[in-house]
Amino acid sequence: MTEPQTLPHRGELPFDTSPQTVTLVEATTFCASDPRGDIGGAAAGLYYRDTRLLSRWELLVDGHPAEQLALDVPEPDEARFVLRVPPRTGLADSTLLIERRRLVGEGLAETITVRNLGHEDTVLGLVLHADADFAGLLAVKQGRAHQVPVEATPAEHELLLHDQSGTGHGVAVRASGPAPVIVPGQLRWQAMVPAQGEWETRLLVQPISGHRRVEVTCLDRCAEHPARHWRATPTALTATAPALDLVLRRTDTDLGALRIEDSAAGAGYVAAGAPWFMTLFGRDSLLTSWMTLPLDHGLALSTLRELAATQGARVDAFTEEQPGRIMHELRHGGRDWHDAVTYGSVDATPLFVVLLAEARRWGAPDAEVAALLPAADAALRWITEYGDRDGDGFVEYRRLSDQGPVNQGWKGSFDAVTDARGRAAGPSIALAEVQGYVYAAYLARAELAAAFGDAGTGAVMRAAAEELRARFDEAFWIPKHGWYALGLDGDKQQIDALTSNAAQCLWTGIVADERAEELVDRLAGPAMNSGFGLRTLADGMGAYNPMSYHNGSIWPHDTALAVAGLARYRHVRGAAELAESLAAGLLDAAERFGGRLPELFCGFPRARFDPPIPYPAACSPQALASAAPLLLIRALLGLEPDLPRRTLLLTPRLPAAWGEVRLTDLRLGGATVHVIARGDTARVEGLPAGWHLDIR
The missing domain is CATH 1.50.10.10 (Glycosyltransferase)
Known part of the structure; x- marks a missing residue:
């Protein structure tokens, strides 16, 4: 018999989640965010095999959150968050549209696209805050998740986060496209968006389980959706x-x-x-x-x-x-x-x-x-x-x-x-x-x-x-x-x-x-x-x-x-x-x-x-x-x-x-x-x- 432990039961009253939560799911991976696509708060996160890998995933534009315009969830594991940058001082309307397209499956893939509808080139400071607590699903569900020692290691095009308590859990955040400046907890871009043009970066969040990287399955699912083949x-x-x-x-x-x-x-x-x-x-x-x-x-x-x-x-x-x-x-x-x-x-x-x-x-x-x-x-x-x-x-x-x-x-x-x-x-x-x-x-x-x-x-x-x-x-x-x-x-x-x-x-x-x-x-x-x-x-x-x-x-x-x-x-x-x-x-x-x-x-x-x-x-x-x-x-x-x-x-x-x-x-x-x-x-x-x- 195993040592005493507390296990979740299907009949428990679930830990409260906001009705504004957007949940994407594919097999053993699910992601809960707000309608802007940001992760942060009690129950939000990217989860893989009953462990929360990302406890924060928040995009700021010039130091502020973007404003939500629309949300599209065409499939259970896919979402498109449409945002705008608030109009700058002296302007009546915004000319900058942000689209975040997200897929989950053994990890997460996200594309961030900024479109400039104006007639002048625009410079933006983009910061993506990324953090992990590697909390167990049960702890999050019961509202008792707490921060564990996490080592954040910046590398070329990649931020590595490792659980230092010996579980073997970790996560790698990799960017392709314009190279970000990577520091512990952040990926930063100084984005030049041409007039009537766009700027784009692609992000991959890869679980590390038992000290080994997991192959992210959602990368090859853009053209043909797997849920149709269950x-x-x-x-x-x-x-x-x-x-x-x-x-x-x-x-x-x-x-x-x-x-x-x-x-x-x-x-x-x-x-x-x-x-x-x-x-x-x-x-x-x-x-x-x-x-x-x-x-x-x-x-x-x-x-x-x-x-x-x-x-x-x-x-x-x-x-x-x-x-x-x-x-x-x-x-x-x-x-x-x-x-x-x-x-x-x-x-x-x-x-x-x-x-x-x-x-x-x-x-x-x-x-x-x-x-x-x-x-x-x-x-x-x-x-x-x-x-x-x-x-x-x-x-x-x-x-x-x-x-x-x-x-x-x-x-x-x-x-x-x-x-x-x-x-x-x-x-x-x-x-x-x-x-x-x-x-x-x-x-x-x-x-x-x-x-x-x-x-x-x-x-x-x-x-x-x-x-x-x-x-x-x-x-x-x-x-x-x-x-x-x-x-x-x-x-x-x-x-x-x-x-x-x-x-x-x-x-x-x-x-x-x-x-x-x-x-x-x-x-x-x-x-x-x-x-x-x-x-x-x-x-x-x-x-x-x-x-x-x-x-x-x-x-x-x-x-x-x-x-x-x-x-x-x-x-x-x-x-x-x-x-x-x-x-x-x-x-x-x-x-x-x-x-x-x-x-x-x-x-x-x-x-x-x-x-x-x-x-x-x-x-x-x-x-x-x-x-x-x-x-x-x-x-x-x-x-x-x-x-x-x-x-x-x-x-x-x-x-x-x-x-x-x-x-x-x-x-x-x-x-x-x-x-x-x-x-x-x-x-x-x-x-x-x-x-x-x-x-x-």
Whole structure:
């Protein structure tokens, strides 16, 4: 067991960042600056593998900051900051325009261009302040970063900054073009800008890790952007409605920016979100892979392989590791923690099994699925041997030490599990949606058993699923309220708050049909439906706060899972209508956020605040939120392929405002098909002979 250390948890309230922060991200690199492009302040910086390399990057012109004119962020890893030099004394207007074009990727590349729109040559003094503190991401997030000994070494065309505390971290700042004067902390130019002409310099910020320089990947990306190549297939999802099409294009590029390649394994996964969670998260990466299956099942397979490689093998109270448990979070080594895999998640383990079966339906080869069956069986053993702490048939959580997260479901913040009066529930806690995940995992394993000729395992898994479904209904349903409890507390008492967790139960299918209609009515009411999405906690509950992290805010992925669940129960009165309403409202919110859904936003009623109020510290881009539009469209298309059975089911019910939606070059094994839908009609082109098409 490693020595005690403080590790970040996904459910912590993030360290506050200004809504004016501009965040660029590409894999393990992200940069947070102000709208002028300057870095300076509590959370701003250039980060590489969980370490802040630049804590200051500030451009001054004749001793003063330039004035912001415009900001363009065409891609998740690229920005253009357009500035002007304030007019000089006696002049009404400025004639000097400054453009800073920035790319990130294993470092940073920036071009600074000064354009002189006047009719006289102009001399400017430019100073770029560059400094580093090599603070760990966790320290910055918690507001406790402090200066460490840094050696600044000027060299020809380059400023070297080295951490003197023995971490091996460093950064090299190199200038090309006009040669600057380089001194510790500064690069200085005396720029002569000709009339009607321009002056330009190019800067490269290169990380030094383990005393070795890292190759900056963004240098060769000016002509062709890598985010367009995050997947192996050409499958595209487009819409004739311009606002929806913008959201879908942003989804594709954001997911590409969040993809992290594992060069050793030859695979990759999608990181949870920028800026604080640019790493593998079990739950987030599994659900994101599930949502993106229409575009590429390869991401699901590589994510499953990554998680199988770190699956728990022993009991470790500090990291929460247990045999068969799927990891919660991977962190790279840094100043604040060692290389660490933590396991404080109660839901990633059943979701692993669910995704494996779903990936096979979408075309994952049987040989690759079979190779992951031992990991799936180990996950199921964890459910019964460790997840069910007291043998009552439900999976509960209780942290194993004071270092673990208090709450281990997707609502992981410390105050996220409360009853209707707002009182915190005590452990061990059995969450409603987790029982749904386990139910789905049992059915998934039964399906896989049938596929591989294991009738005995299939029968056992189906029986376990049906028993759990019956026990769940008996223990979690609250007849006087008409909804499922958020969970059961340590005394097996119902945690009786109305939450979105109940909607996720619809997604997994654990909800009895006779309960679904009443539950749909509760979810459709104004206490839960804000008009822009489903609240995490109903208005009227004791802990409700629309500006909170988990107690009344709106999480796009949560609403998308609810829509998928409602679509599953479309035969129930009101379910299809609510699914369409929630999906339309959430995509309206996406349009108002410029095409990119944030991790979460405030849960105020749409009638009161339109556009919706941002949550200040939300990750953006965030993998689950970026993938949510894919799930919305998939759910309202009713798109259910089953490649092994050669069947394709469609039950379209698309909002009229979406126009025509096209899923082109969809790969179904060796076949490539196109799905075109509008409203409640659809057609499929290219489906090969021998396939059964069912459009309802």
